[in-house]
Amino acid sequence: MLKRTHTCGDLRKENVGQKVTLNGWVKNWRDHGGLIFIDLRDRYGVTQIVFNPQTNHENYEKAQALRSEFVIAVSGTVHVRPEGSANPALSTGEIEVAVDQLEILNPSKTTPFEIKDNIDVKEELKLTYRYLDLRRDELQNNLLLRSRLYSVVRNYMHANRFVEIETPVLMKSTPEGARDFLVPSRNYHGRFYALPQSPQTYKQILMVSGFDRYFQIVKCFRDEDLRKDRQPEFTQIDIEMSFVDENDVMSVSENLVKAIYKEIKNTDIDFDFPRMTYEQALMEYGSDKPDTRFDLKIQHFTSVFESGGFKTFARIAQEGGVVAGLKIADDGSYGRAKIDRLNDRVKSQGGPGLAWFRMNSGNLEGPIVKFLGESEKEELKKQANLQDNDLLFLLGGEKEKTLQILGNLRLHLAEQLGLIDENKDTFLWVVDFPMLEYDEDEKRYAARHHPFTSPQPADMDRLESEPASVRARAYDLVINGNEIAGGSIRIHRRDLQQRVFRMLNISDEEAEHKFGFLMGALEYGAPPHGGIAFGFDRLVMMLTGARSIRDVIAFPKTSSALSLMDGAPSTVSDAQLRELGLIAIKKDN
């Protein structure tokens, strides 16, 4: 074949007169009868090539067969384009290649969708023909940026004396947390490996081994349902450090993020990332990952309704719940129907009815105004600082749940009202997380982060007496309302680890069975250590502006966890199952 001397993004005026060879795909063809133009594409760019029957009639005849997405090789001479026919939209737009040799390397069937940007095609079709979708600039650019990000991260980590170590993909199942993907063992029927939810235990053990500063860009697997920012397999930048406290890990992380923004976006971040406690995040933003690109904070009115005429709110207030809400300036578009849709939204998230008030010429209006006394109305107006045309949405109920629903409503309203400045980036550390959260289904407390997270020293004496009040030495990095990284200072002593397992209602036997290897390691001079893990795919989403995690992963799964291109997961032969000692049971639908 004719091998390329240049890529389709290389040639400029300076190359005029040179004899060159290009390889690429036919992006577009324009047959003028006496002259054929082809836009030839590779991942570097697009170059126009011209077939002229007077230059070479045989080639010209051959070129008439060219269609979209044929792969070809052409040799020819670089020409300046005639006066007035340059294309300023192309970096190669001042030149073209006059072809004197054409080789069709492979024809192409008509593609199921056009290979161009801003196409509007069903996700299903794009995923089935992923190799075609990946030819589009948008996805190419995403993956090229992703590739650069690997490099930036590795450079930064190596420059800061971190050691890159691979940990096993086949490991022991530790079913605290997410559901494991299991891999049956052929050698030991009835036993299973698990794919790592994260290399957590391995990296802690590497600290025990003295590796001091570890990192890895690593695949993690969680068998849970998907979202637009969640895939069952995803990539983390996994980091662990010895002889450190929270500030050391956060500082390394901040500087990594700053290096990334500098290298990828050429943006200097010259401030320290602000910190916010979990409590404040929940109270003001209804989220543990507040989007601080806009204000619209949650306002609290529990005390206003405590002894008032609206019995529902009064009862909630007296029983320790909250009454809180969001105030927006209505541009006149919030009619009854729109408010009803907001209400449906709240209800679909398990919330109660959404109460609302409107300020109209100094008067408070709304369906529950009639239950309120004069002093309550005045107090509400005053505390909410209600001005004319302000709309106030209120929700009452159990604290955490109510605030979370308001947090979701806050994001929704911000989108509706166009409050989010897409060009702004906000960085935030959320700290002082509670150690535990209550698991309604299992009626017990579970670790909010993971069971190896150290409690805060000040709360240590309440581990047994008041576990719900114990805060963790954990920290999350939030960028534009996305949880980008999360980590903690770990427990490095066996006795404390054992106390925490007991606090989590994990018996000594169970702890030994599941995590005995880790606790054993803690008994041999485990140094104080802590770390963090970044969601690599989410970082790429942030940096590319991708709307879905599928757009930053080469071969993603659908929201029902299927791979449409290759058909995974698939059935396997009885022989394969027999070898593994397995029997497949069909799911009865």
Added chain:
RNA sequence: GGUCCGGUAGUUCAAUUUGGUUAGAGCACCUGCCUGUCACGCAGGAAGUUGCGAGUUCGAGUCUCGUCCGGACCGCCA
């Protein structure tokens, strides 16, 4: 596991609130013409199991039920 939205030529959509003649259009595709286009242009053409399966009806793209697939969300994601 649940809720909502969607599935009609290759593709993106349409098909009169309320079931009724031969299911239309843009792009793509095919044929012909065209020497400066780059969203080339002009003329013509082909293209449909309305996701699948039942049901209601004289009659179903349209209504009902089931099912599959895509998407978003809730649960889940230590």
